[in-house]
Amino acid sequence: MLYKKIFVNHWANLMPxxxxxxxYSCEENILPLEGSIEDLTLPEANFDFSESNNDxxxxxxxxxxxxxxxxxxxxxxxxTSTENEPEHTFSQEGDFEVxxxxxxxxxxxxxxxxxxxxxxxxxxxxxIPEILEAGFEAGTLEGGAGDGNDAWAIAGANNIGLSTSVVxxxxxxxxxxxGAESVAYQELTVTPNADYRITLYYTLASAPAGGHIxxxxxxxxxxxxxxxxxxIIASVLGDDQTSTFDYTKLTLLFNPGASDTVAIWLDSNNxxxxxxxxxxxxxxE
Amino acid sequence: MVFIFTAISCxxxxxxxxxxxxxxxxxxxxxxxxxxxxxxxMYDGIQGTNDRSTSSNHSIQYEFYVTEMRTDNTRGKGAxxxxxxxxxxxxxxxxxxxxxxxxxxxxxxxIIYRANVLLDNLGVASDANRARFEGEAKFVRAYAYFxxxxxxxxxxxxxxxIAPLDTEISYTRIESSIxxxxxxxxxxxxxxxxxxxxxxxxxxxxxxxxxxxxxxTIGEYSQAQTLCESIMKPARGFSLESNFKDVFYxxxxxxxxxxVGYEPDLIKDSQGFSSEWLNAVGYTAxxxxxxxxxxxxxxxxxxxRTLYSIRQDVIxxxxxxxxxxxxxxxxxxxxxxxxxxxxxxxxxxxxxxYADVLLMHVEAILAGAEATTSSNxxxxxxxxxxRAGITTTVATITKEDLLNERRVELAFENQxxxxxxxxxxxxxxLSAYATxxxxxxxxxxxxxxxxxxxxxxxxGLLEQNPxx
Numbered sequence: 001m002l003y004k005k006i007f008v009n010h011w012a013n014l015m016p017x018x019x020x021x022x023x024y025s026c027e028e029n030i031l032p033l034e035g036s037i038e039d040l041t042l043p044e045a046n047f048d049f050s051e052s053n054n055d056x057x058x059x060x061x062x063x064x065x066x067x068x069x070x071x072x073x074x075x076x077x078x079x080t081s082t083e084n085e086p087e088h089t090f091s092q093e094g095d096f097e098v099x100x101x102x103x104x105x106x107x108x109x110x111x112x113x114x115x116x117x118x119x120x121x122x123x124x125x126x127x128i129p130e131i132l133e134a135g136f137e138a139g140t141l142e143g144g145a146g147d148g149n150d151a152w153a154i155a156g157a158n159n160i161g162l163s164t165s166v167v168x169x170x171x172x173x174x175x176x177x178x179g180a181e182s183v184a185y186q187e188l189t190v191t192p193n194a195d196y197r198i199t200l201y202y203t204l205a206s207a208p209a210g211g212h213i214x215x216x217x218x219x220x221x222x223x224x225x226x227x228x229x230x231x232i233i234a235s236v237l238g239d240d241q242t243s244t245f246d247y248t249k250l251t252l253l254f255n256p257g258a259s260d261t262v263a264i265w266l267d268s269n270n271x272x273x274x275x276x277x278x279x280x281x282x283x284x285e
Numbered sequence: 286m287v288f289i290f291t292a293i294s295c296x297x298x299x300x301x302x303x304x305x306x307x308x309x310x311x312x313x314x315x316x317x318x319x320x321x322x323x324x325x326x327m328y329d330g331i332q333g334t335n336d337r338s339t340s341s342n343h344s345i346q347y348e349f350y351v352t353e354m355r356t357d358n359t360r361g362k363g364a365x366x367x368x369x370x371x372x373x374x375x376x377x378x379x380x381x382x383x384x385x386x387x388x389x390x391x392x393x394x395x396i397i398y399r400a401n402v403l404l405d406n407l408g409v410a411s412d413a414n415r416a417r418f419e420g421e422a423k424f425v426r427a428y429a430y431f432x433x434x435x436x437x438x439x440x441x442x443x444x445x446x447i448a449p450l451d452t453e454i455s456y457t458r459i460e461s462s463i464x465x466x467x468x469x470x471x472x473x474x475x476x477x478x479x480x481x482x483x484x485x486x487x488x489x490x491x492x493x494x495x496x497x498x499x500x501x502t503i504g505e506y507s508q509a510q511t512l513c514e515s516i517m518k519p520a521r522g523f524s525l526e527s528n529f530k531d532v533f534y535x536x537x538x539x540x541x542x543x544x545v546g547y548e549p550d551l552i553k554d555s556q557g558f559s560s561e562w563l564n565a566v567g568y569t570a571x572x573x574x575x576x577x578x579x580x581x582x583x584x585x586x587x588x589x590r591t592l593y594s595i596r597q598d599v600i601x602x603x604x605x606x607x608x609x610x611x612x613x614x615x616x617x618x619x620x621x622x623x624x625x626x627x628x629x630x631x632x633x634x635x636x637x638x639y640a641d642v643l644l645m646h647v648e649a650i651l652a653g654a655e656a657t658t659s660s661n662x663x664x665x666x667x668x669x670x671x672r673a674g675i676t677t678t679v680a681t682i683t684k685e686d687l688l689n690e691r692r693v694e695l696a697f698e699n700q701x702x703x704x705x706x707x708x709x710x711x712x713x714x715l716s717a718y719a720t721x722x723x724x725x726x727x728x729x730x731x732x733x734x735x736x737x738x739x740x741x742x743x744x745g746l747l748e749q750n751p752x753x
Contacts, residue, residue: 046751048728050709050712052713053655053684053685053710053713060712060713062712062727062728062729062731063727063728063729063752064728064729064751064752065751066749066751066752084727085712085716085727085728121655124654192507192510192650193510193650193652193657193659193661193662194659195658195659195660253660255659255660255661257510257514257661258507258510258511258514258649285658
């Protein structure tokens with residue numbers, strides 16, 4: 001009994017003191033509680049984002065913040081999220097300022113803002129090169145220049161000839177002389193790893209037998225005709241001698257690999273006289 | 286003395302070099318022969334120690350924990366919410382105090398140290414051998430940094446032998462892009478200085494293949510393609526083994542470009558991971574077990590590869606094990622025991638092989654796009670599938686197709702984690718997998734923590750990765 005009374009009195013005495021202390025700390029709010037230490041690891045907001053595989057409007061966000069417990073994402077399009085790592089689908093293309101506010105339980109905040117450019121990805125653009133003097137016509141180079149075979153020359157070999165007889169289209173065709181050992185060479189810019197088809201038309205005199213022309217693609221450019229053989233990445237022979245005057249179609253598929261420059265190469269085995277006309281290149285889907 | 290022992294006991298290119306701890310470095314490397322033993326010492330670092338000591342460097346013997354077990358390919362058999370070091374990789378609750386994380390970090394820097402010792406002593410090499418020594422050391426150093434930068438992010442860049450008190454270099458994290466520049470420089474030097482021939486040591490092809498992977502990682506696709514095509518030239522002599530099993534059970538075959546060699550039954554030169562992947566044959570109850578998701582992937586895309594990739598656990602038929610590096614044989618599969626003690630396994634660890642190069646070739650042509658129809662890419666892709674008995678041709682290869690193909694072809698070869706990262710699918714794939722299985726994935730788990738032991742030693746100089 002006595003003990004209890006003393007106890008009660010004790011608290012009654014202490015009560016005013018306690019209240020004073022409380023009021024004091026509320027007003028000033030700077031004196032740390034006894035034994036507490038300063039928070040040295042403040043929240044730091046940071047994030048990354050990546051476009052979804054199948055939908056260019058959808059992004060997933062990775063939260064790289066440190067020392068934070070609560071997150072507010074603002075996607076810059078009026079939508080927000082409090083998830084740790086949300087996924088968000090934008091309604092349309094555009095530039096969005098996405099911000100992440102990271103905070104801890106002491107209410108300290110950190111904000112990181114990044115801009116996302118939402119845009120429908122373009123399909124791969126395959127470059128289709130223009131073949132100069134493709135029909136071996138005169139005056140088709142820049143400024144109306146050229147005889148019809150000027151874009152086809154290479155050092156170390158005779159330039160392919162021209163003819164106005166036995167022509168497929170226009171006024172001229174390339175002429176392959178018997179025994180002339182003439183060649184045609186032209187560099188082309190291409191898209192690496194794209195599949196291309198080269199088409200040309202040729203005809204060979206019906207005699208002597210055993211003649212052929214060769215259409216080839218060189219995987220790299222060369223300085224001298226002697227380097228051609230080693231550079232061939234695709235080739236095809238045209239050996240149709242059934243008619244001296246009727247043209248035959250010849251096609252060659254090639255893929256340039258990692259290279260963005262190739263060259264067309266044309267030669268023959270110098271047995272039969274021939275013509276080549278209307279070379280074209282296209283992309284194969 | 287040690288050297289003579291080595292020559293007699295080993296059939297491999299390298300095994301036990303002279304111990305470095307007992308020899309002071311100054312004045313150690315005086316001749317080509319001593320440098321050669323320094324070279325072997327680097328590979329010994331990659332081999333790692335086959336024991337259970339927590340202070341040993343287990344190097345790539347523990348690599349599956351920090352790579353494959355963090356993917357949807359494999360898991361442990363323990364409780365989903367276990368806090369054991371091994372289980373942390375499975376449920377993505379990796380802690381900075383994880384001993385395996387520290388082991389791998391320490392191991393890679395130890396390998397880098399061994400390479401730096403050699404590079405600092407190149408002056409004594411003969412003119413005939415200097416280029417090769419330099420090439421091998423730089424390959425090994427780049428290999429270790431490539432592992433570090435992909436797993437830990439920004440890491441300290443130690444490019445020479447440093448004193449223990451040189452804490453500024455040891456504890457300053459350098460931006461990943463600079464680490465990648467350094468790796469590229471080392472590998473270009475290795476490509477220029479090395480020839481082909483070795484499979485358990487660095488070679489020109491190994492340096493090219495590793496550099497191709499580095500280029501794919503940093504988005505230099507054209508350069509990666511050129512390197513792959515260099516290795517693919519028939520004159521280089523690499524090709525797919527016609528039987529998938531022979532890739533793993535006929536060591537030194539034409540498909541292998543770089544493998545870490547192990548010798549059975551020798552404590553110092555054997556490996557322990559093969560036994561850990563079995564049911565209580567190693568020291569664990571069995572880790573790196575095949576997930577259900579992985580078995581589904583094999584059902585869909587595996588073809589002939591499945592038989593020699595996964596097998597049912599005879600003791601626990603509901604569970605499936607890795608079948609690529611079985612140390613104690615399997616009569617049904619026609620695999621002979623490789624070691625008399627499975628814990629001292631001799632199965633080599635393949636780091637780079639030709640199928641990987643072919644699929645890297647596809648990835649280079651894909652060049653970050655969602656799909657490709659290039660005939661060049663399809664040819665390489667089809668070559669890998671044909672070997673697996675999947676001969677139906679495709680007209681288009683999507684990124685997903687490539688990831689699936691790599692997943693089954695290179696299953697349990699510690700590639701999946703890096704593949705997902707490189708192709709930008711890690712967060713998507715692993716968060717879905719984690720949700721399905723009750724694991725706690727967040728994107729910050731994609732980088733391992735810097736080991737807390739290192740941070741403590743640095744007295745706060747080393748900064749931790751976010752999320753730890």
